Amino acid sequence: MKKRFLSLSILVVLLMVTVLGCSSKTESTNSQDGSKEVTIDFAIHVANPKDQEPAFYQMVEKFKEKNPDIKINLNGTDQKEHIKNMKLKAQSDTLPDIFWILPASAKELEEAGKLLDLSPLLKDKTVDPDKFHASMIDTYNLDGKQYGLPYQALVTGFWYNKALFDKYNLELPETYEELKAATKVFKENNVTTIAKGAKDPYSVWAFLTMFSRYGFFDEIDPILAGDESFNNANFLKLYEKIDELAKLGAFPANVSTLSYFQAVEMFLSGEAALLDAGVWETQKIQESALAKDAGLWWGPTFSDGAGNQKLSSVVPAAPLVVNKKVKDDKSKYAAIEKFMEFYYSEEGAQIMLDNQVPPIIKYAGEIDEAANPVFAKVVEAMNDPEWESQPNQPDLIVTEAVGNAIYDSIYGVINGIYTPKEALDVVDKKISAQ
Structure with missing residues (x-):
């Protein structure tokens, strides 16, 4: 009986050693070369x-x-x-x-x-x-x-189809006045100037950059604090220009029933001269018939704007x-x-x-321009020293509710639902409610 007890004791000790050994091995963080993992x-x-x-x-x-x-x-x-x-x-x-x-x-x-x-x-x-x-x-x-x-990096603006501008002897616009003049020519020839789809109301990226050309980042803090109004003289100028473009026929006749994705297809099929979007469409454009003619434009400058007009949009996503x-x-x-x-x-x-993703740092790097001509133009635009990025995308520094109100206000003017002043009041009311 004593002998049997001794054997059991030895067995218990052996089991404890085995368990402890396994536990030690499991917790080890050493790699094969002896360094700590x-x-x-x-x-x-x-x-x-x-x-x-x-x-x-x-x-x-x-x-x-x-x-x-x-x-x-x-x-x-x-x-x-x-x-x-x-x-x-x-x-x-x-x-x-x-x-x-x-x-x-x-x-x-x-x-x-x-x-x-x-x-x-x-x-x-x-x-x-x-x-x-x-x-x-x-x-x-x-x-x-x-x-x-x-x-x-979140990079947005207007994609352009240079072939359409060339077809009607138009230069790529730089100013709002030049965009307005091009719109008149395109309208006369049954061409949509700016492909947009209101069913996805967030699709207003290039127009958000226009806000920055009217002093958005100088004015937004006192507006959110309740000291100033969103319905102000500078923002009204922008909304009046959006209204003017709508009345000139810059947007699709059925913009209210189009989705963003249908607007993209409109641009890719050559029915529109410009598309409000971002670099996420690079590959799709590059694989289309537009590859040799497409590029990214930061949008128009405004003679009555506030502050720096040469603003791009290269912001953190x-x-x-x-x-x-x-x-x-x-x-x-x-x-x-x-x-x-x-x-x-x-x-x-x-x-x-x-991988055709815009780098976060200032780096031109190596790009096969023959294979990736559209992406090469994007990186070139990003690194253009004449243009400075807006501090952020305006809708990203306000609450989601206020951002949605801004989308609604822009498309409300485009669709003729709101006058410019009424559209600005939509945003003001949302800010006041919060």
Whole structure:
């Protein structure tokens, strides 16, 4: 009996040694070359990053190749579900290490004390702020804290079909007066000047940039504070010009029933001279019959505008942010620091260019102009020293409700539903309600 008890005791000891040994092996973070492995939890806004965000996915893969001791646990879900998940995780204090988030949500998380201040990366030039396009950095700075850095650039304007301008002996316009003159000629020849679809009311990107040419960023803060009115002299001038273009027949006759996607098809089929859109349409245009004739125009300048008229729109679409808790883990912080350095490097910018995504930094890089003529023109326009980007897209710095009211007001004038003054009052009422 004693012998049997001794055997059982030895067996228990052996089992404990085995379990402890396995546990130790499981918790080990050493790689094959003996260096310590670090895992970064990274969450983004698409379900299939490889296919839906190839530039980003290739960036991650290249980074892992260059840093075999850093593992990236990439978790992708569609945008709506992703935003919901991030809000829930913020409440339970279980946010991933680094993640994509919408601008308004990012600001809320910063105000709640959930995000890491990335200022040190900029101060020591791990991420060189001087290389970025204007406003890319300042947009995500609150009270001196850099709570995010841009994921990609949002580039919008008017796509043009030069063949149509040439056909009617017209130069590409620079000023509003030249656009108005071209509109009259196109109308006489049954050509739509600007393809637009009101069924997707957010599709007013080029018109939002026009707001900036009438002093939007000088006036919006006192307007939102209730000290001034959205229905003011400068904005009224812009809305009167939108009304004038509508009456001249610049927009499709059935604009009220068209979708944005139908407007794109109208442009691609050669029925319209201009399309209000952004760089996301580059590939589609490049694969069409318009490839050799299409380019991106920042929109008209105005003789009665306010401030700089040569404003482009190269703004941050949404930020990448970092969980504040990362600072407590030196190895993880160092790994994310390395990732940020690579993401905003010229090597990272070239990966974006290779995937026809406008780089966030000022970098012309290598573009096969023969194979990608449309994208080459976009990058050339972005780097034109004569044009300066607006600080941000106007609808991105107001609440969603106010942004929707701005869309409604613009299309209301285009469709003849509102007079210019009535359209401005629509936005004023929404601001007052909040």
